[in-house]
Amino acid sequence: MQTLNVLVVDDSNVNRLVVSRLIQALGHQVVTAEDGAQALACCETMLPDLILMDVIMPHMDGLEATRRIRERFNKRWIPIIFLTGKIEQEDMLAGLEAGGDDYLTKPVDIKLLTAKIRVMSRIADMQQRISQDAQRLEAYYLSNEMEQQLAEHVLHNLYGDRSQTGIEQWILPAVQFSGDIITAARSPTDTLHIMLADSTGHGLSAAIACLPAATVFYAMTQKGFSINAIAREINKKLKQHLPVGRFVAATLAAINPQEKTVTVWNGGIPFAAFINEQGRIEKQFQSSNPPLGILRNMDFDASVEVYRWSEPGRLMICSDGLTEAKGAQGDMLSLERLCSMLASPYTLPAIAPLREQVIAHLAGHENADDISLVLAPCAASIGPAGPATQNAMFTQLSNWELRLDFGPKELREELGMATLLGWLNQIGLSEAQLSDMLLIVTELFNNALDHGVLALDSSEKHSSAGFTSYLMKRAGKLFGLEHGWIQVAMSHVTGEDFPILKLCIHDSGQGFDAAPFLHSELEDAAPHGRGIALVNRLCRSVRYRENGRRVEVEYVLR
Amino acid sequence: MSVTFHLREQEATIQIHGHFNFSQHGAFRDACKAVLAHPHIKSLEINLMEVDHLDSSALGMLLVLRDQVADHHIQRLLISNTKPVVRQIFAIAKFDKFFEID
Incomplete structure (x- = not known):
C-alpha cells in the first residue's frame, strides 16, 4: 500500500499521540490538528489523503469542520473517518450527514483502523482515476469540437459555391459530416460538370476521403479537361492517398448545351438518369466501373456514356443512401415515383417535393447512410455566365x-x-x-x-x-x-x-x-x-x- | 457469433451472418487473421448465404482481405451464395471485375 498523508484532528493530546503512533506504525505520514479550525488551515496548506476527525472539539467541532472541508474542496474527494467515543446511532447519522464517510469508536482498534484505511485508500484511488478520466474526456471533447468546427469551415468553403451552375441539390448526412459530396462547375467551354461522390462510411473520415476528389474536380474543370480525364486523375489521387478498403463511388457528368449531350462516367453510383419534362426516365446511366480509388490507373477504364436529348429535361443523380432508404415497414423508395414528380418545365425548381417525399418515406427514422440528390437542368443554355475574372498576366515570350x-x-x-x-x-x-x-x-x-x-x-x-x-x-x-x-x-x-x-x-x-x-x-x-x-x-x-x-x-x- | 470460420485441409470458409457492415469489422478481421495464420490454406471462401445486406465498409473489408490473400499466396478467393440484394450491390460497385462471385 502506498504511503498516505493522514490528518489526525483531536483536542486531546493523548488521543492525538496514540492515534498518530498507530498510523505511523502502519507506514503513513501524520499531520495533527487540535480543532476544526486548525484542521481547515492544514487542508489549505496541504490536502491530506485521509482525515481522522474527532467529533466534539472546542472552537469548531468535527461536524462543522467536515461540512466546511467538503464545501471548500469540492473538486476532490477526501475520505473522512470520524473518531468518537459515542456509538449512538443519532450521532453516527449526523456525522455521515455532515459529509463523513465512516466511523471508528474510541479506543481505536488497530485491526479495524488498518482495514478502514485500506478501504478508504482504495476508494480514493478510484475517485482520483475517475476525476482524471473526466478531465481528459472534457479536454478531448473540447479539442474535438474545435477540430470539427475547423473541418466544417474548410469543407463548407470547398463545396460551398454553386452559383451560376443552375443545379439543385440536397444532402442529408447520417452524422455531422457527410461522406457524400456534390460538386459543380462550368468549364471554360461552357460545359457544366457535376460530380456526386459517396465515400466509404460516413462522418469526418469519409468527408476527408472526398477532399482530393473535389480539388481535382475543380482544378481540372477550370482548365478545360473532360470528365473522363478528371475521373482518371481522381482515381490516381485516391489510389495514392487512401488506404486499401477506402474508396469513393462517384458519378461525373458533363452537360453540353451546344451539343445537347449528357456525358456520364459512373463508378458505383446506383442511380443517374436523364428525366424528361413528362417525368419519365429517358436514359439511365448504369454503373459500369468500380468506385474511384480501387483500381491501379493502368487498369482504369475511363470510357463514358453519351446521351443526346431532343427535348430539354433534367439529369438526376442520387447516392445509395437514398435508393436504400428504408421506410417504416422496411420498404424502399420507388424511384419511378420520385422521377414522375419531375414532370415540370426544366426551368422550375423541383427538388423540394422530392425532398419531402424522401423525408415522409423515412417517417421520422434517422437515415442510416448519407443521402444526396442532385438535379441539373439539361437545355440549350446553362444560364448567365459570371463576370469573367482576368488572369494575372505574367512575363512571357512574345514570339x-x-x-x-x-x-x-x-x-x-x-x-x-x-x-x-x-x-x-x-x-x-x-x-x-x-x-x-x-x-x-x-x-x-x-x-x-x-x-x-x-x-x-x-x-x-x-x-x-x-x-x-x-x-x-x-x-x-x-x-x-x-x-x-x-x-x-x-x-x-x-x-x-x-x-x-x-x-x-x-x-x-x-x-x-x-x-x-x-x-x-x-x-x-x-x-x-x-x-x-x-x-x-x-x-x-x-x-x-x-x-x-x-x-x-x-x-x-x- | 456473427462471423464464423471453418478449416478443412487446404480450404477455409468464412461465414458472415446478418448485416455485413462496420459493426462486423472486428469479428471479420479476427476470422481473417485466424484463417490466414494457417500456412497450408490454398483457397478461401467467403460464404454470404446468411447475409441480407452489406454496405460500402463491407466492400472495403473485402478489398483489404483481397490484398492479404495475395500476400499469403492463397490461390483462390471466392465469394459464394450471394442473395439477389447483395449481388446487386456487388454489380453496382463492379466488384465482379476483381472478385470471383458465385
Whole structure:
C-alpha cells in the first residue's frame, strides 16, 4: 500500500499521540490538528489523503469542520473517518450527514483502523482515476469540437459555391459530416460538370476521403479537361492517398448545351438518369466501373456514356443512401415515383417535393447512410455566365512556336486533347481567350481526328438514331487505329495592335471541301457544319489548304 | 457469433451472418487473421448465404482481405451464395471485375 498523508484532528493530546503512533506504525505520514479550525488551515496548506476527525472539539467541532472541508474542496474527494467515543446511532447519522464517510469508536482498534484505511485508500484511488478520466474526456471533447468546427469551415468553403451552375441539390448526412459530396462547375467551354461522390462510411473520415476528389474536380474543370480525364486523375489521387478498403463511388457528368449531350462516367453510383419534362426516365446511366480509388490507373477504364436529348429535361443523380432508404415497414423508395414528380418545365425548381417525399418515406427514422440528390437542368443554355475574372498576366515570350505530332498510339490513347489542354493552360491566356481557344482547338482537332484520320461521316452524327451508332463506330475505329497522324503547331507573333495566336492542324486523312462551311452563316448552317462556322466567327482568319487536310487559323489576343 | 470460420485441409470458409457492415469489422478481421495464420490454406471462401445486406465498409473489408490473400499466396478467393440484394450491390460497385462471385 502506498504511503498516505493522514490528518489526525483531536483536542486531546493523548488521543492525538496514540492515534498518530498507530498510523505511523502502519507506514503513513501524520499531520495533527487540535480543532476544526486548525484542521481547515492544514487542508489549505496541504490536502491530506485521509482525515481522522474527532467529533466534539472546542472552537469548531468535527461536524462543522467536515461540512466546511467538503464545501471548500469540492473538486476532490477526501475520505473522512470520524473518531468518537459515542456509538449512538443519532450521532453516527449526523456525522455521515455532515459529509463523513465512516466511523471508528474510541479506543481505536488497530485491526479495524488498518482495514478502514485500506478501504478508504482504495476508494480514493478510484475517485482520483475517475476525476482524471473526466478531465481528459472534457479536454478531448473540447479539442474535438474545435477540430470539427475547423473541418466544417474548410469543407463548407470547398463545396460551398454553386452559383451560376443552375443545379439543385440536397444532402442529408447520417452524422455531422457527410461522406457524400456534390460538386459543380462550368468549364471554360461552357460545359457544366457535376460530380456526386459517396465515400466509404460516413462522418469526418469519409468527408476527408472526398477532399482530393473535389480539388481535382475543380482544378481540372477550370482548365478545360473532360470528365473522363478528371475521373482518371481522381482515381490516381485516391489510389495514392487512401488506404486499401477506402474508396469513393462517384458519378461525373458533363452537360453540353451546344451539343445537347449528357456525358456520364459512373463508378458505383446506383442511380443517374436523364428525366424528361413528362417525368419519365429517358436514359439511365448504369454503373459500369468500380468506385474511384480501387483500381491501379493502368487498369482504369475511363470510357463514358453519351446521351443526346431532343427535348430539354433534367439529369438526376442520387447516392445509395437514398435508393436504400428504408421506410417504416422496411420498404424502399420507388424511384419511378420520385422521377414522375419531375414532370415540370426544366426551368422550375423541383427538388423540394422530392425532398419531402424522401423525408415522409423515412417517417421520422434517422437515415442510416448519407443521402444526396442532385438535379441539373439539361437545355440549350446553362444560364448567365459570371463576370469573367482576368488572369494575372505574367512575363512571357512574345514570339514562340511549338509543334506536336500525334501518331496512332497517342491518338488511340486519346492523349491529343489532354496534351493540348495542358498547353493552352500554360501560355498565359485570359479566361475569355482560353474559352475561345479551347473551343477552336477542340473543334478543329476533333474534326481532324474523326473526319480526317478516322474518316467518319459527320452527317450521320446528327440524326437522333445515328448518334449512338456513330459513337460506337468511332470507338471501334479508334481502338483499331494502326496508321495516321495529326500535327498541331501553334505560334505566338506580334500583330499590329494585338498579339496573334496562330494555330495549324494537319491530318493524314483524305481531306474535304471546306468552302461551303466557311461561307455559311452560323444560324443557317447544317448541323454538322456549325463547328467550322463557329471557329470562323471567333478567328480573324480561317484557311483550309491541301484539299482540307490542313487548316490554319489566326486568333487575335485582344 | 456473427462471423464464423471453418478449416478443412487446404480450404477455409468464412461465414458472415446478418448485416455485413462496420459493426462486423472486428469479428471479420479476427476470422481473417485466424484463417490466414494457417500456412497450408490454398483457397478461401467467403460464404454470404446468411447475409441480407452489406454496405460500402463491407466492400472495403473485402478489398483489404483481397490484398492479404495475395500476400499469403492463397490461390483462390471466392465469394459464394450471394442473395439477389447483395449481388446487386456487388454489380453496382463492379466488384465482379476483381472478385470471383458465385
